[in-house]
Amino acid sequence: MPQPRFLILADGDFGPMTSKTANSVIRFQPDRVVAVLDRSQAGRQVQDVLGFGGAIPVVGSMAEGLALSPTAVLIGIAPQGGRLPEEWRSWLADALDAGCDIWSGLHTFLSDDPLLVERARANDCQLLDLRRPPADLPIASGAAKETDAFRVLAVGTDCNVGKMTAQLELVGSLNARGVRTRFVATGQTGIMIEGWGIAVDAVVADFIAGAAERITLEGARDADIVLVEGQGSINHPGYSGVTLGLLHGSCPDAMILCHQATRQYLGDYRHASWLRMPPLPEYVRLYETIASALHPSRVIGIALNTYDMDEAAARAACEAATRDTGLPATDPVRFDGSPLVDAILRAREARVALRHREGPAGRTGDAVRR
């Protein structure tokens, strides 16, 4: 399949912290993006909106975008609840008529929409619902803890703090050091970038951990280290169940705690003062407690997202995180990711050493027999 040329639909919501899918595709695959559609920012360049992405134009209509000859429209924002705004249906129909495929990570599947299905068929185009789960998922059995690959899960203080971005940076650094490392995508954006994975928040609830287990085992087959994409947060009122199912399905040996340094309230709920975030050490305690109910796991480093801070403040935030938690902390996108890469390699060495000392029986760990 030739590389797609994306027109990214992010109408009304294109920005550094709002259009996560759009931004990640632009960050990791800028050559695939011909334009972003957002009427509220039309005429600007992506660089001016995001601080990266160069001269990719922001256009103000579907017609203007289609004039740039994309081969696919990629839905680049995830409205709360994941459903397709009614207004976009006619735009997508126009795009199909212009010969574009549609890539979507929405909860509402485009391929369940009779209008879009008919237009896709008439124009011989594809509707790619990246969130549609496989039909044959298993109930998790804890099998992920048996992989030889060292498993690292990103965990977060909230949704949309930069878990996936931090990990994709770390995957690149680890591979650059010659350690065979694979990224295991658990959300639609990761799947768009990586080409495979399962959106664990879109499966039927009983199969969250089963989906995570399956892709963790798959990712571990040819790798020394797998970095599993995290989802949500363990104290998120809406999504904590997904977070825990993913945590127990992937059985991480180690966790990287991701946080946006300036954020004080859980993001989707900023009106509610009682959803103030606890301090980082409390998150460390929560994640280690609940992970270790199935498989012993430690938080080994902090990945801070400092996009909205000046450099001095960002460095100070990293130092404060280390002071508060006793763990290495950096912004792996902005600064050197080595402290986290080193922490992962050290933790892996410690596990290998433990196995050699304990023999094969030590491999399964024993979190719940006390």
Add this chain to the structure above:
Amino acid sequence: MPQPRFLILADGDFGPMTSKTANSVIRFQPDRVVAVLDRSQAGRQVQDVLGFGGAIPVVGSMAEGLALSPTAVLIGIAPQGGRLPEEWRSWLADALDAGCDIWSGLHTFLSDDPLLVERARANDCQLLDLRRPPADLPIASGAAKETDAFRVLAVGTDCNVGKMTAQLELVGSLNARGVRTRFVATGQTGIMIEGWGIAVDAVVADFIAGAAERITLEGARDADIVLVEGQGSINHPGYSGVTLGLLHGSCPDAMILCHQATRQYLGDYRHASWLRMPPLPEYVRLYETIASALHPSRVIGIALNTYDMDEAAARAACEAATRDTGLPATDPVRFDGSPLVDAILRAREARVALRHREGPAGRTGDAVRR
């Protein structure tokens, strides 16, 4: 609608610990059950298999069951993964031809099966998929913590330890004491008994907490106390995500920890020695830690399931649970449930007293601002 007369399908798996749905319907609505179909136990009476249920016969074929004039076939076992065994399709088609409705809590929806849909239509019968979730579920916002009703969630050491049964007993006792108490059903069996609810393990993962929040708010409208049906266990490899989504969506003020006293290993995984259960105080710590990340909550009592113990051993188990946890413990099915009823009423009084002292602002609690 007249009361249904059920033929319960539990083929190959009818027993005290295997056929949860069948057993619960028999326990709480024995007058509705005309027979159980299980070829491996044909000719016995339900009392002999379960220890309760009286003279309800176990039959060995669908024809034999239909001869007893049921008005509905109720699928009484939940195979792992929840899918319909292929062999049963023709039996269900026969039942539809005999004029029966079908009640099902399987993950595989009968109303997606063309054969069964055609037979149901031809015979003017209903296919009731009790696990099919509503289409318009919200993302949870934490709103359940605002109810005036005191919220109690059953939490468990495993699946199938007796959470629903214990709670239905407690609901009866609380109402008998004149406290308006409602049961909030979160699984197919509870829905069969109670007539409403949502099977939270069957919703798309992002909506687990939203579903729990919706039915908790619904149950709280005309009640002083709501007892929310628990699901799974916080350390269950397959289902912990459902457990946590339900916990955070329902925001319990208090929890009852349910345990089958003789069980030592998580039930679906008894081959794996590393899934030994931790002691009860560790479960108390896990549940209180993770619940209180959103809303302060304490385990206030232990409900033991002692069905397979003699009376002396059962009483000793209750005493041991109290000694280990410092909490009231009883088997509310077998013995007097008063220790748990009293614990719920005391905890509710304490919350009311707290509200009076703190004023309205104290109502929202403050678990995460530390």
